[in-house]
Structures are given as structure tokens and as C-alpha cells.
Amino acid sequence: MTASNDPRQWGLAGYLLSGFSAFAGLMAVPLFLVTMAIAFLIDRIGTLEQSIWEWASLLVRFYALAIVLHVVKTHFPLHLAHGGTRRQFLGQLTLFVVAHGAVLAGLTTLGFWLESMVSNLAGWSTPTSSYAYFDSGTDVVAVASTFMVLFVVWGAATALGAVSRYRHRDAGGLGVVAGVLMVMAVESSFGDGFLFLGFIGRFVTLDQWSIGVSVAIGVALALLATFVTWLVGRNLNVKNPAEM
Amino acid sequence: MSMDIQVSSVGVEFSDTVALDGIDLSLAGDRIHGLLGRNGAGKSTLLSVMAGFRKPTAGEVFLDGMPVFENPNAMSQMCLIREVPDTLDASEKVSETLALTRRMRPSWDETLARDLLDRLDLDTGKKLGSLSRGKRAALGVVIGMATRAPVTMFDESYLGLDAPSRYVFYGAVLADFMERPRTFVISTHLIEEVASLFEEVTIIHRGRLLLQESADELTESGAEVVGPADIVDRFVADHTILASRSLGSTKAVTTTAPLDETWRRSAREGGLEVRPVPLQDLFIHLTGRGADDG
Numbered sequence: 001m002t003a004s005n006d007p008r009q010w011g012l013a014g015y016l017l018s019g020f021s022a023f024a025g026l027m028a029v030p031l032f033l034v035t036m037a038i039a040f041l042i043d044r045i046g047t048l049e050q051s052i053w054e055w056a057s058l059l060v061r062f063y064a065l066a067i068v069l070h071v072v073k074t075h076f077p078l079h080l081a082h083g084g085t086r087r088q089f090l091g092q093l094t095l096f097v098v099a100h101g102a103v104l105a106g107l108t109t110l111g112f113w114l115e116s117m118v119s120n121l122a123g124w125s126t127p128t129s130s131y132a133y134f135d136s137g138t139d140v141v142a143v144a145s146t147f148m149v150l151f152v153v154w155g156a157a158t159a160l161g162a163v164s165r166y167r168h169r170d171a172g173g174l175g176v177v178a179g180v181l182m183v184m185a186v187e188s189s190f191g192d193g194f195l196f197l198g199f200i201g202r203f204v205t206l207d208q209w210s211i212g213v214s215v216a217i218g219v220a221l222a223l224l225a226t227f228v229t230w231l232v233g234r235n236l237n238v239k240n241p242a243e244m
Numbered sequence: 245m246s247m248d249i250q251v252s253s254v255g256v257e258f259s260d261t262v263a264l265d266g267i268d269l270s271l272a273g274d275r276i277h278g279l280l281g282r283n284g285a286g287k288s289t290l291l292s293v294m295a296g297f298r299k300p301t302a303g304e305v306f307l308d309g310m311p312v313f314e315n316p317n318a319m320s321q322m323c324l325i326r327e328v329p330d331t332l333d334a335s336e337k338v339s340e341t342l343a344l345t346r347r348m349r350p351s352w353d354e355t356l357a358r359d360l361l362d363r364l365d366l367d368t369g370k371k372l373g374s375l376s377r378g379k380r381a382a383l384g385v386v387i388g389m390a391t392r393a394p395v396t397m398f399d400e401s402y403l404g405l406d407a408p409s410r411y412v413f414y415g416a417v418l419a420d421f422m423e424r425p426r427t428f429v430i431s432t433h434l435i436e437e438v439a440s441l442f443e444e445v446t447i448i449h450r451g452r453l454l455l456q457e458s459a460d461e462l463t464e465s466g467a468e469v470v471g472p473a474d475i476v477d478r479f480v481a482d483h484t485i486l487a488s489r490s491l492g493s494t495k496a497v498t499t500t501a502p503l504d505e506t507w508r509r510s511a512r513e514g515g516l517e518v519r520p521v522p523l524q525d526l527f528i529h530l531t532g533r534g535a536d537d538g
Contacts, residue, residue: 074333082349240326241329
């Protein structure tokens with residue numbers, strides 16, 4: 001069998017993406033309906049100042065995290081058990097993190113856009129976002145770029161933590177800490193606060209920041225996380241499920 | 245496709261333990277190999293290294309001359325089923341694990357899988373988390389057999405099965421091997437039950453290779469002598485006794501006595517029955533207390 005027609009080489013990311021994207025799509029519908037119900041109630045009793053979907057997008061981050069944890073814990077040993085290699089798995093994991101991040105970003109962007117549309121149609125006060133590069137959910141490009149980068153960094157950082165834990169157990173906590181710092185950095189660069197990157201503000205004033213800078217920071221962090229994951233995972237031993 | 249496995253000076257060290265100590269081993273293709281050893285002897289570690297699940301601290305494993313570790317051409321030819329088989333999460337169904345395995349294994353034999361599912365009474369609609377130990381073991385057997393990997397290894401993976409299911413497994417191995425030969429490596433504690441399957445026997449002890457011989461040669465390296473106790477005792481007086489059992493005035497002694505025809509004839513003329521040495525008795529003798537003293 002040649003490498004090109006081996007389903008393990010190209011199939012894992014596609015298999016995971018099709019299953020988890022469909023699930024995310026199904027879950028997005030009730031999540032959106034709940035946020036609209038909350039928005040309706042807030043508008044009845046007061047003023048809707050902040051996007052409710054923005055709060056819902058926090059859940060999407062943790063969904064992305066949970067899925068990557070599951071993929072490393074379950075699909076890594078299965079992939080090896082059925083003739084795949086670590087390098088193939090890590091390549092497929094990277095592809096999946098990017099593609100799944102794109103799907104989640106698409107759903108999140110759609111949610112922001114629909115929230116704006118519904119608010120306009122219902123005559124509710126216009127919800128604003130606390131993100132640095134868009135105020136309204138109708139600014140589709142900025143919303144999509146923001147969440148694409150956020151979800152990819154969340155996925156890549158989770159992969160780093162999960163692979164580190166799988167390999168080194170408690171000592172792998174260092175990988176978890178590194179992943180958390182990466183997530184804090186990218187969240188800060190897209191949020192209003194620039195909390196984590198505040199020290200950079202001593203040298204670069206905030207008005208010099210643009211979405212391009214934040215995207216570049218996010219891409220650099222995702223590449224760094226992927227590189228370190230590769231270093232940690234390329235000789236990973238498969239644990240015995242009886243001992244886990 | 246016959247595939248030989250070459251284990252070359254393989255060592256594995258954990259933080260404070262030497263699990264494998266420079267093992268050199270050659271397993272011929274298209275044979276059924278038995279891998280025996282006491283608890284902690286290093287069987288599971290050796291199989292993990294052979295399947296590319298673990299990188300050895302020293303040495304290397306080759307499949308038909310190809311290094312195994314991280315070599316997709318070699319690893320795709322192998323399948324290792326462990327005591328708890330690698331499956332999806334507990335919340336997923338048996339059918340989902342089988343569907344994913346089918347996708348990853350181009351050589352998957354659906355007919356064989358369905359036949360074994362039926363014979364092992366495994367409900368594919370059940371969630372993995374709800375399976376008993378025996379049913380999980382049955383799932384491992386189905387996966388290992390139906391992958392039809394040229395090198396298929398079972399690491400005590402069928403021990404959770406009840407006796408009838410174990411015999412389904414043994415029958416399936418034999419039938420499939422006769423129809424489409426492949427290399428099986430089977431590690432086990434149930435030596436007597438499975439011994440008749442083995443063509444080659446490899447025994448490891450405390451991380452080292454203790455013995456590798458054909459099963460026939462091994463069982464002919466000694467004898468079980470059965471008969472009246474006093475005659476048996478007289479007959480084996482000058483030989484090493486591996487095991488001894490008595491029932492009333494009848495005694496069965498396993499000995500390393502030479503099995504040449506003269507010896508056999510004189511035993512029969514003395515009213516004794518001579519049988520091949522039980523593999524389990526030999527194993528206990530070789531790996532028992534004092535085995536390290538040479």
C-alpha cells in the first residue's frame with residue numbers, strides 16, 4: 001500500500017471533523033435559542049448592554065478544549081493500535097485543530113450576526129462586544145478572524161497540555177501551564193484589557209495594535225504550541241489502558 | 245505474506261526497573277508463537293516494543309528487515325491487542341469502535357468479524373462502558389482476528405473470556421491460520437489450555453530470553469511418566485523431577501529424562517505410561533525459584 005492511499009494518513013482529521021462539526025452544529029442551535037431567550041428577558045427588565053452570545057462563546061472555547069482532550073486520550077492509542085504512527089497522528093491532530101477551529105469560528109460568527117439581526121428586528125438595544133476589534137456582530141470579517149485565531153490557539157494549547165500529561169503524567173503539568181499562558185496571551189491580545197501583554201504596552205502603545213498584530217501573535221502562539229507538542233509527542237509511548 | 249520479526253538487543257528501562265535486558269529474538273513468519281513468562285517477566289513490554297507502541301531504551305525491532313518504530317510500512321502490518329483492548333470512550337457503542345477500526349484497517353474482514361461477534365455473543369449496540377471484562381476481551385478478540393494483520397499479537401487479551409468463549413478463540417485462531425496463514429504471537433498464563441496451538445515457544449524471565457524452541461522439541465525434552473508409585477519412583481530416581489502428583493497408588497512424575505526409544509521401551513515394559521512433558525510443568529520448572537541460579 002502506498003502512503004497516499006492509506007486512510008490513516010488523510011482520514012483521521014476528516015473523520016473527527018465530520019463527527020464533531022455535526023455535533024457542534026446541533027449544539028449551537030439550542031445554545032443560540034437560550035441566549036436569545038436571556039437577551040429577551042434582560043431587554044424586558046432593563047437594558048441589554050453586552051452581547052449575550054459573547055458569553056455563550058466562552059462555552060465554545062471549553063467545548064474546543066474538551067474535544068482536543070478526547071482526541072488525544074482516545075484516538076492517539078487507537079491510531080497507534082491500528083498501524084498509524086505518532087508523526088501521522090500529530091499531523092492529523094494539527095489539521096483537525098485548525099479545521100475544527102474554523103468550523104467553531106464560523107458558528108460563533110454566525111451567532112454574533114444572528115444576534116445583531118434579531119436585536120435589530122426586535123427593536124432591542126444593540127448589544128456591544130468587549131473584544132478589541134469589533135463592536136457589532138455584523139462586522140463578520142473581524143469576528144471570524146478573532147474567533148478563528150482564538151479557537152486554534154485554544155486547540156493547539158490544549159493539545160500541548162494533553163500530550164504532555166499523557167507522556168509525563170504529573171510532570172506534564174508544565175505543558176498545561178505553558179498552554180494556559182498561551183491562551184491567556186491570545187485572549188489578552190484580542191480582548192480589551194491586554195492584561196497579559198500589558199508589559200508590552202510599555203514599549204508599544206495600544207493604538208499601534210491592530211487586528212493584524214493580534215492575529216500574528218495568535219499564529220505565532222499556535223505554531224509554538226504545535227512545535228512543542230511535536231517535540232513532546234514524537235516518541236510518545238502508548239499507555240496500557242489497563243493501567244489508566 | 246510471511247513476515248519475520250527480529251528483536252535485536254532490545255532493552256527497556258523504567259525509572260527504577262530493567263523491564264527488558266538486551267533481548268535477542270527471531271520469530272519466524274506464518275507461525276503461531278507462544279510467549280510465556282511469569283508476572284513481571286516483561287512479556288507486555290516486549291510486545292509493546294514489537295508493535296511499536298513503545299520506543300526501546302536500547303536495540304531495535306525489525307519486521308522483514310524494516311525498523312518497526314515510527315515506520316508506517318511496518319506498523320500497518322502489525323496489530324497488538326492488549327488485555328484491555330484499545331477502544332473509544334466508555335460512552336461510545338461497540339459498533340462505533342468496530343466502524344472506526346474497519347476504517348483504519350484496509351485488510352478488515354467483515355465476515356469474520358460478524359461470525360465472531362455472533363459466536364462470542366457480543367451485542368454491538370451496547371456501550372463500551374457497560375461491557376463486562378469478558379465482553380471487552382471478546383471485543384479485543386474480534387478486532388484482533390478481523391484486522392487480518394500479517395502479524396497479530398494477543399497480550400493475554402482473551403483471559404477475561406469464559407471457558408467456552410476461550411475455546412471459540414482458540415478455534416478461530418487455528419481455523420484462520422489454516423485458511424490464511426499469518427504470524428500470531430500469543431502471550432498467556434493459561435499454558436495448558438493453549439499449548440497445543442503453539443508451534444514455537446519463547447519464554448522470558450526477568451527481562452531476559454530464557455528459551456526459544458519449537459513446541460515439539462520442547463515437549464520431547466522430557467516426559468511425564470505415569471504408573472504405580474513404587475515403579476515410577478524407581479524409574480526416575482536418577483532424573484530431575486519437574487513435577488509430581490499422586491492419586492492413591494498411582495503417581496505421575498514429570499521428568500527431564502531423555503526420551504530416546506530405548507528409555508521409552510523399558511518404561512513401557514515396566515508397566516508405565518510415557519507422555520510428552522506438559523509445557524506448563526516445564527515452564528514452572530524453568531521459571532521457578534532457583535531459575536536465576538542457572
